[in-house]
Amino acid sequence: MGPSISLNNVSLCYENNCILTGISTQLEAGQCHVIMGPNGGGKTSLLRSILGLTPFNGEINIHWSSSKGKVGYVPQKATFEPSLPLTVLDFILLNQSRYPLFFKTNKKHKENAIEQLKRVGMADRALLRMGQLSGGEQQRVLFAQALLDDPDLLILDEPTNGMDDQGVRYFESLITEFVGEKKTIVVVHHDISAVRRLDAQVHVVNGILIESGRASEVLKAEKIEQLFSHYRHAPTQQTKIHSVNRKSEAA
Numbered sequence: 001m002g003p004s005i006s007l008n009n010v011s012l013c014y015e016n017n018c019i020l021t022g023i024s025t026q027l028e029a030g031q032c033h034v035i036m037g038p039n040g041g042g043k044t045s046l047l048r049s050i051l052g053l054t055p056f057n058g059e060i061n062i063h064w065s066s067s068k069g070k071v072g073y074v075p076q077k078a079t080f081e082p083s084l085p086l087t088v089l090d091f092i093l094l095n096q097s098r099y100p101l102f103f104k105t106n107k108k109h110k111e112n113a114i115e116q117l118k119r120v121g122m123a124d125r126a127l128l129r130m131g132q133l134s135g136g137e138q139q140r141v142l143f144a145q146a147l148l149d150d151p152d153l154l155i156l157d158e159p160t161n162g163m164d165d166q167g168v169r170y171f172e173s174l175i176t177e178f179v180g181e182k183k184t185i186v187v188v189h190h191d192i193s194a195v196r197r198l199d200a201q202v203h204v205v206n207g208i209l210i211e212s213g214r215a216s217e218v219l220k221a222e223k224i225e226q227l228f229s230h231y232r233h234a235p236t237q238q239t240k241i242h243s244v245n246r247k248s249e250a251a
């Protein structure tokens with residue numbers, strides 16, 4: 001069972017630039033939560049705060065039903081040196097082994113890695129170099145890597161970025177499977193039609209939490225325009241926050 005996550009008055013500023021202000025919400029356990037919003041609205045910053053990768057003000061608590069479970073994270077982009085002779089399998093196993101890659105690979109780890117690659121339709125590319133893959137294929141490999149430990153909480157930052165239809169189908173059926181297994185998923189997504197297909201809670205973030213609810217409620221056709229017009233006004237709000245900070249500095 002995945003955890004629930006409570007956010008209480010979460011704010012995040014980089015020097016004078018306040019990215020998130022007063023975010024309070026409860027992400028229920030065993031559900032898929034989609035974070036949506038415009039570019040620069042603070043979605044990645046929110047995920048990084050939940051993961052404890054960036055300092056923030058306020059409180060974020062992850063409540064596990066029994067003992068602390070496992071967390072899988074898919075960042076926005078794979079980072080590796082494309083000229084390295086690093087195969088897809090090597091890349092996946094990097095997180096699994098405490099020993100350098102030129103040591104003999106643990107057979108169980110290798111089988112598990114291939115199994116996860118199969119789940120995202122990438123097993124036949126296991127021996128290609130990472131640098132030979134397209135952006136969408138690299139995204140699928142990152143997803144497979146996050147599945148290795150059978151995580152109870154999955155945090156995904158635009159996992160379908162650059163994926164073709166087949167990749168998106170693999171992704172969507174895995175999300176459905178995980179929700180069926182009561183895992184908790186927090187995913188940043190930009191594609192409104194794709195999010196409507198997921199049975200998810202949607203949280204629209206643009207510096208503040210604008211709206212939370214079922215996808216069918218939040219993403220109603222007649223509301224989309226209103227959400228997007230909110231986006232256009234959002235910089236004004238951030239400007240206000242900046243000017244308040246500057247005033248308090250001057251005082």
Ligand SMILES: Nc1ncnc2c1ncn2[C@@H]1O[C@H](COP(=O)(O)OP(=O)(O)OP(=O)(O)O)[C@@H](O)[C@H]1O
Nearest residue numbers: 014017019037038039040041042043044045046188
């Ligand atoms: N380490 C940092 N130092 C300073 N500013 C940062 C840092 N990380 C992010 N920012 C700024 O915070 C703002 C929000 O960034 P973030 O990546 O959280 O937005 P996002 O909603 O995920 O955007 P996108 O949809 O484009 O991925 C951006 O304006 C970005 O420039």
